[in-house]
Amino acid sequence: MAASQKVLFIIGGGPRIGHTVARKFLSQGYQVAIGRRHIDKVDVDGAIPVYVDVTKPETIENAFNEVESKLGVPTAVVYNAAALTFPPDKDPFGVTPDDFARDLTVNASAAYSALHHATRLARQRQNETSPLVFIATGNVTPFQPNPLAVTLGAGKSALAHIISIGSLAYDAKEFRFYFASQVTEEGGSVPYPQVNAAAHGEAYWKLVNGEVGGWDVRFTATVNGSPKFV
Numbered sequence: 001m002a003a004s005q006k007v008l009f010i011i012g013g014g015p016r017i018g019h020t021v022a023r024k025f026l027s028q029g030y031q032v033a034i035g036r037r038h039i040d041k042v043d044v045d046g047a048i049p050v051y052v053d054v055t056k057p058e059t060i061e062n063a064f065n066e067v068e069s070k071l072g073v074p075t076a077v078v079y080n081a082a083a084l085t086f087p088p089d090k091d092p093f094g095v096t097p098d099d100f101a102r103d104l105t106v107n108a109s110a111a112y113s114a115l116h117h118a119t120r121l122a123r124q125r126q127n128e129t130s131p132l133v134f135i136a137t138g139n140v141t142p143f144q145p146n147p148l149a150v151t152l153g154a155g156k157s158a159l160a161h162i163i164s165i166g167s168l169a170y171d172a173k174e175f176r177f178y179f180a181s182q183v184t185e186e187g188g189s190v191p192y193p194q195v196n197a198a199a200h201g202e203a204y205w206k207l208v209n210g211e212v213g214g215w216d217v218r219f220t221a222t223v224n225g226s227p228k229f230v
Contacts (some may be wrong), residue, residue: 009067009074011035011052011060012081013042013115016197017137021078022047024201025208030076033067054110055102064117073125076133077118077209079111079159084152092150100151107155111136112162119175131176133208136163136183137200140189140218147187160216167215178207180217183230187218196221203227 010018013034022032022044032047039049048070052063067074078196084107085099115134123130141153142160159179166177180203181191199221206212212229219227 006030007067007071007074008032008076008078009035009050009118010078010080011063011110012054012079012137013044013047015041015043016195017200018078018080019044019189020197020201020206021080024205025076028205030112031071033071033074035067053062054106057110057113058104060107060110060113061117062113064121068121073121073132074118075122075125075128075130076131076135078137078204079114079133080137081106081110082125082137082152083107083155086151087150088173090148092147094183095151100154103151103165104155105156107152108158108162111120111159114160115166115177117168122175131172131174133176133178134163134166135178135204135207136160138179140183140187143144144189145187163215176210177215178212178217179215180204180207180219182227183218183220185220187230194221198225201228203229 008030013036013219022034026032026046033046034052035050035052035054039051044051050063050066053059067154083103084096088094136159142157143151145153163177163179184190203219219229222228
């Protein structure tokens with residue numbers, strides 16, 4: 001891989017945020033790999049599909065190795081996977097322990113595995129001056145608890161903690177970490193139908209280029225789909 005080549009690896013590349021972020025970075029000259037369980041559903045011209053199952057963190061290492069072999073060491077990683085089990089009868093502790101553990105794996109444990117392998121591989125890059133940028137797609141459940149999101153909030157809280165630790169522990173010249181959340185104008189949680197994929201693509205592009213500071217990044221989506229950081 002040429003020293004100037006930029007590689008983005010998206011883990012959890014669904015048709016909304018994942019594919020939109022991929023297209024944004026492809027348009028800017030990046031090589032892009034999209035990791036997901038059903039690789040036949042990767043429908044982005046120019047992107048390389050890579051098998052990964054975030055319910056099985058052990059598949060993360062193989063996915064990174066495949067990206068490295070096909071495109072090079074990732075210079076940016078987006079962790080976009082998430083899992084939510086709604087509690088029965090609005091009883092948050094009615095979620096079974098198995099369902100809670102599975103969602104926690106997707107929301108936090110697999111993300112930690114991605115952080116581990118991304119940072120180890122990044123240190124192998126030769127003649128690179130730009131830092132590895134790791135972006136986790138977040139939400140405000142770590143800061144605004146919602147009983148209906150008991151599994152999602154628990155995992156995202158752990159993930160936000162891990163991202164904050166990365167920002168404290170590592171030199172920003174080597175690694176930069178972000179927990180990026182779309183919020184409402186009032187700063188609250190965005191209902192799923194109102195999640196704006198285009199705003200995520202533009203926001204993540206700005207983060208990779210160092211245009212926004214701090215690990216806890218929040219933005220609203222403007223009428224034209226651009227992000228407004230708050």
